[in-house]
Amino acid sequence: MPEPVTPPPVSGPAAEPSTAAEPTRPAGAPPEREFTVSERSQGQLVVRRFLQHRLAVVSLIVLAALVLLAYVGGALWRYDAGEITPDNSVAPSLAHPFGTDAVGKDQFAQVLRGTQISLQIALLVALFATIFGTLWGAFAGYFRGAVDGTLMRIADLILTLPLLAVAAMLGHQFGGTWWLVALVIAGLQWAYVSRVARGVVLSLREKEFVEAARALGASDARIILRHLIPNALGSIIVNATILVAVAILLETALSFLGFGVQSPDTSLGLLVSEAQTASVTRPWLFYFPGLFIILIALTINFIGDGLRDAFDPQQTKVRA
Amino acid sequence: MVAFTLRRIAISIPILIASSFVVFLLGTAAGDPLDPLLGRNPPIPQATIDAERVRLHLDQPVLERYWNWLVGLFSGDFGPSVKQNLDIGSEIFARFGITMRLIAFAMLIALVLAVVVGVVSAVKQYSVVDYSATFLGFLFLSMPAFWFAILLKQGGIAFNNTVGEQVVYTIGDASVPPPTDTFARFADIAGHIVLPTIALALISYAAWSRFQRASMLEVMNSDYVRLARSKGLSRRRVMVKHALRTALIPLVTVTALDLAAIISGAVVTETVFQWRGMGDFLLESIRTEDVYALQAWLLLTAIVVIGFNLIADLLYAVLDPRIRYA
Amino acid sequence: MTEPVLEVEDLHVTFPTDDGLVTAVRGVSYRLRPGEVLGIVGESGSGKSVTSLAVMGLLPATARVTGSARYRGRELLGASDSELSSIRGKNVAMIFQDPMTSLNPVYSVGYQIAEAVRAHNDVSKQAAMSRAIELLDTVRIPNAAERAASYPHELSGGMRQRVVIAIAMANDPDVIIADEPTTALDVTVQAQIMQALETAKTATGAAMVLITHDLGVIAGQADRVMVMYAGKLVEAGSAEDVFYTPRMPYTLGLLGSLPRLDQKSKQLTPIVGAPPSLINMPPGCPFTPRCPLAQPVCDEIEPPLAATTSLDHLAACHFSSELVEAKPDDVFNTEVADTKALAEFVRQTEGGP
Numbered sequence: 001m002p003e004p005v006t007p008p009p010v011s012g013p014a015a016e017p018s019t020a021a022e023p024t025r026p027a028g029a030p031p032e033r034e035f036t037v038s039e040r041s042q043g044q045l046v047v048r049r050f051l052q053h054r055l056a057v058v059s060l061i062v063l064a065a066l067v068l069l070a071y072v073g074g075a076l077w078r079y080d081a082g083e084i085t086p087d088n089s090v091a092p093s094l095a096h097p098f099g100t101d102a103v104g105k106d107q108f109a110q111v112l113r114g115t116q117i118s119l120q121i122a123l124l125v126a127l128f129a130t131i132f133g134t135l136w137g138a139f140a141g142y143f144r145g146a147v148d149g150t151l152m153r154i155a156d157l158i159l160t161l162p163l164l165a166v167a168a169m170l171g172h173q174f175g176g177t178w179w180l181v182a183l184v185i186a187g188l189q190w191a192y193v194s195r196v197a198r199g200v201v202l203s204l205r206e207k208e209f210v211e212a213a214r215a216l217g218a219s220d221a222r223i224i225l226r227h228l229i230p231n232a233l234g235s236i237i238v239n240a241t242i243l244v245a246v247a248i249l250l251e252t253a254l255s256f257l258g259f260g261v262q263s264p265d266t267s268l269g270l271l272v273s274e275a276q277t278a279s280v281t282r283p284w285l286f287y288f289p290g291l292f293i294i295l296i297a298l299t300i301n302f303i304g305d306g307l308r309d310a311f312d313p314q315q316t317k318v319r320a
Numbered sequence: 321m322v323a324f325t326l327r328r329i330a331i332s333i334p335i336l337i338a339s340s341f342v343v344f345l346l347g348t349a350a351g352d353p354l355d356p357l358l359g360r361n362p363p364i365p366q367a368t369i370d371a372e373r374v375r376l377h378l379d380q381p382v383l384e385r386y387w388n389w390l391v392g393l394f395s396g397d398f399g400p401s402v403k404q405n406l407d408i409g410s411e412i413f414a415r416f417g418i419t420m421r422l423i424a425f426a427m428l429i430a431l432v433l434a435v436v437v438g439v440v441s442a443v444k445q446y447s448v449v450d451y452s453a454t455f456l457g458f459l460f461l462s463m464p465a466f467w468f469a470i471l472l473k474q475g476g477i478a479f480n481n482t483v484g485e486q487v488v489y490t491i492g493d494a495s496v497p498p499p500t501d502t503f504a505r506f507a508d509i510a511g512h513i514v515l516p517t518i519a520l521a522l523i524s525y526a527a528w529s530r531f532q533r534a535s536m537l538e539v540m541n542s543d544y545v546r547l548a549r550s551k552g553l554s555r556r557r558v559m560v561k562h563a564l565r566t567a568l569i570p571l572v573t574v575t576a577l578d579l580a581a582i583i584s585g586a587v588v589t590e591t592v593f594q595w596r597g598m599g600d601f602l603l604e605s606i607r608t609e610d611v612y613a614l615q616a617w618l619l620l621t622a623i624v625v626i627g628f629n630l631i632a633d634l635l636y637a638v639l640d641p642r643i644r645y646a
Numbered sequence: 647m648t649e650p651v652l653e654v655e656d657l658h659v660t661f662p663t664d665d666g667l668v669t670a671v672r673g674v675s676y677r678l679r680p681g682e683v684l685g686i687v688g689e690s691g692s693g694k695s696v697t698s699l700a701v702m703g704l705l706p707a708t709a710r711v712t713g714s715a716r717y718r719g720r721e722l723l724g725a726s727d728s729e730l731s732s733i734r735g736k737n738v739a740m741i742f743q744d745p746m747t748s749l750n751p752v753y754s755v756g757y758q759i760a761e762a763v764r765a766h767n768d769v770s771k772q773a774a775m776s777r778a779i780e781l782l783d784t785v786r787i788p789n790a791a792e793r794a795a796s797y798p799h800e801l802s803g804g805m806r807q808r809v810v811i812a813i814a815m816a817n818d819p820d821v822i823i824a825d826e827p828t829t830a831l832d833v834t835v836q837a838q839i840m841q842a843l844e845t846a847k848t849a850t851g852a853a854m855v856l857i858t859h860d861l862g863v864i865a866g867q868a869d870r871v872m873v874m875y876a877g878k879l880v881e882a883g884s885a886e887d888v889f890y891t892p893r894m895p896y897t898l899g900l901l902g903s904l905p906r907l908d909q910k911s912k913q914l915t916p917i918v919g920a921p922p923s924l925i926n927m928p929p930g931c932p933f934t935p936r937c938p939l940a941q942p943v944c945d946e947i948e949p950p951l952a953a954t955t956s957l958d959h960l961a962a963c964h965f966s967s968e969l970v971e972a973k974p975d976d977v978f979n980t981e982v983a984d985t986k987a988l989a990e991f992v993r994q995t996e997g998g999p
Binding site: 153156157158159160161162163164165166168169170172173245249252253256257259269272273276279280286290293294297298300301302305 | 349
């Protein structure tokens with residue numbers, strides 16, 4: 001039979017709770033028992049969870065620094081990209097921190113310009129592909145049936161083709177300037193986004209809040225735009241960051257092969273391509289562009305991971 | 321199960337046909353084979369250009385051209401190449417074998433590695449092993465394949481120099497002429513395939529291991545795993561027979577979906593290591609605006625991807641009984 | 647007194663969350679005698695499931711468990727995995743709440759039962775499978791021999807739960823813990839499941855811990871009843887004691903809020919308010935804001951679980967003596983909000999056609 005139990009410690013849980021989380025109450029009132037943790041909005045929760053992901057936060061800072069360096073630094077630097085200096089094939093020095101190439105172009109300026117290009121292309125791709133792909137996939141997922149079938153068959157047809165190959169073909173025809181390259185890549189990447197958006201919308205449309213909205217007389221367009229897409233926003237944003245990273249790697253690969261950004265402009269991929277044979281003799285031409293690509297893609301990937309945790313925390317982490 | 325298989329195959333056929341049309345259009349959009357001829361100096365006589373136009377069927381309307389091309393496929397005729405004496409069919413199939421060797425090997429290694437690392441990371445969540453594996457995974461995901469391949473080449477040469485012998489090869493898919501002795505041939509192929517495989521496998525591995533980790537974690541927290549533990553089964557048995565068994569299933573689909581990307585990766589890898597495979601064929605065809613060669617290339621890869629997806633679908637149904645009647 | 651088959655002492659379970667530590671179980675103790683049916687009643691969040699999961703060692707790794715849980719004198723908390731594995735499924739078995747997700751979708755039900763048998767008995771696969779078919783038959787699955795080859799998704803929810811019961815029965819355990827076995831099922835299926843549980847109990851002679859939020863499920867099945875609120879036991883005693891002479895206002899409220907078909911329609915006595923948060927709990931009795939008997943002392947000191955009218959009947963309330971002979975509508979406010987509707991209702995039920 002149950003024994004009489006001595007009262008437990010009355011002071012509450014064993015470890016110190018975050019007192020910042022306790023809401024204030026008027027003095028003299030009975031203790032608040034139901035709402036013992038202060039309320040936070042959805043946005044606040046997401047931001048808070050993101051900030052707990054240390055690598056993501058560090059990556060955000062590093063990426064911001066990179067962007068500043070590429071644009072502000074690039075504008076202020078004493079040499080322009082593509083400017084020919086009298087110093088040929090010089091190793092890294094104070095005058096040329098990243099050295100120069102065989103023609104005498106300052107590599108620091110080149111790499112910064114290449115970074116600008118990669119960032120611009122990636123951003124443009126992410127924007128176009130995400131908006132277009134999300135709308136496409138959301139419509140397919142919402143209306144289902146024949147609409148879904150047709151829309152997704154088209155997307156699937158694009159997905160069966162190796163993107164690099166098709167991008168190379170189109171890039172050869174239309175390539176050269178950075179924004180055309182961006183359009184070519186975006187014109188293919190949207191298919192991935194549409195798949196993801198469709199999946200999310202498919203699962204969301206069965207939820208009760210959609211039924212409720214419909215019962216209140218909301219039109220299809222309103223349901224898609226005001227209810228489904230905002231709820232899918234988490235997945236979409238996470239996917240967009242992945243897209244940015246993939247776009248950067250795709251663009252640099254294209255430029256490496258000669259079908260992306262071409263002379264007179266430059267790209268990090270183009271720089272690596274030009275430095276292929278020099279990787280041992282003049283390593284500065286090879287390593288700096290490569291490391292910058294890795295840095296950009298890595299920070300974006302970590303930020304994407306942080307965003308994924310922020311929008312949809314799956315496991316409870318033990319607090320240190 | 322049989323009905324399921326037949327239905328899946330039946331669906332694949334219209335997809336293939338639609339694919340062939342898209343492929344054809346893409347090839348046409350990729351360039352005009354007559355362009356390089358127009359700007360030449362000394363200029364090529366108009367009659368020659370017109371003859372070339374007829375030879376390449378460019379005088380016919382698009383749809384007619386497409387139909388003739390499609391029909392020709394069934395008799396193994398992939399159409400005329402810009403290079404007059406090149407038989408696209410036989411050339412591309414030879415290249416195909418070489419590239420598939422690389423892709424198959426790389427995928428196998430990437431899969432095995434991804435499963436092992438993914439499972440260990442999940443089981444020892446938040447440990448040092450998990451964190452390092454995660455970091456390395458992200459690093460490889462962010463690394464440009466072409467840059468890494470060049471690095472490997474460099475490393476391979478350095479390795480050969482230290483050992484004093486040519487153990488790994490950095491150029492080509494096999495020595496020319498190939499050694500006659502079977503063992504020597506095998507070692508030769510192995511030596512040539514090592515570095516490209518590492519380059520190609522590493523990026524797929526990174527993506528799959530993260531996926532496998534997530535899948536494993538989800539399954540490990542499921543109700544049926546908890547019930548299995550409550551039955552008194554040993555931890556290892558629960559992990560392998562219940563958790564791993566179900567966690568592996570989604571990986572099948574992911575592998576199939578990534579195949580197109582792996583082919584792209586193979587193109588880059590082959591370029592760096594100068595293999596005469598599909599990658600080289602593609603780039604050459606783009607540069608020469610060889611429309612029919614490009615179409616053949618795209619069609620072949622589409623067939624491979626669609627075929628592989630079909631196999632993955634069937635494998636999924638074998639592994640997961642809930643799907644069999646879908 | 648016979649040796650208890652399961653003994654839980656001062657069990658505390660806490661979970662770390664972003665907002666602080668959640669104390670899901672705050673000092674629970676009980677003893678289970680052989681063959682006895684113990685009902686644990688409480689609302690969602692009262693800690694009743696967590697208590698049992700802690701005993702079985704099936705809580706997630708982030709949970710912190712203190713106290714003691716002993717099976718026939720063997721300590722379960724903190725025991726090694728191999729030790730726990732030899733007890734789980736053989737001496738102490740568990741039935742879970744959601745039959746739709748409790749079974750592995752890629753193995754047949756027969757395989758999953760046979761696996762439980764082979765985990766603790768060195769028998770051949772065929773022997774284990776025939777035992778599985780036997781068990782399926784015992785829980786009244788029709789065409790047991792054919793059904794054994796079915797996959798879980800081919801069975802209804804009720805049938806899946808019976809498979810889970812068969813798994814629990816497989817090795818004749820001494821204790822079966824049934825964690826809300828009928829909650830996820832339709833009312834019509836509930837009766838079948840309770841019957842299957844009864845069969846399991848008779849066939850194995852096991853003691854049973856029946857966890858539920860549904861008082862109706864407990865009535866008629868349990869020998870002893872414990873009521874949990876906010877992670878603690880607030881009342882414990884024999885089923886008659888607790889049902890007919892409750893000594894804790896919460897229990898009284900629970901009973902009063904049950905619609906009864908055997909009595910003339912009286913007004914239900916809902917309990918106002920909501921259960922307390924388990925983070926940053928202030929001192930005092932957690933039921934205070936909802937309790938009609940609350941006094942200032944209730945906010946300051948948490949009442950211990952103490953004997954009331956007899957040593958067997960315990961309640962955690964400073965004013966349990968005031969509940970002698972009390973009816974729910976004596977204690978709880980039954981003021982009607984909509985008197986017109988009530989008048990209409992009374993007119994319809996008591997008036998003519």
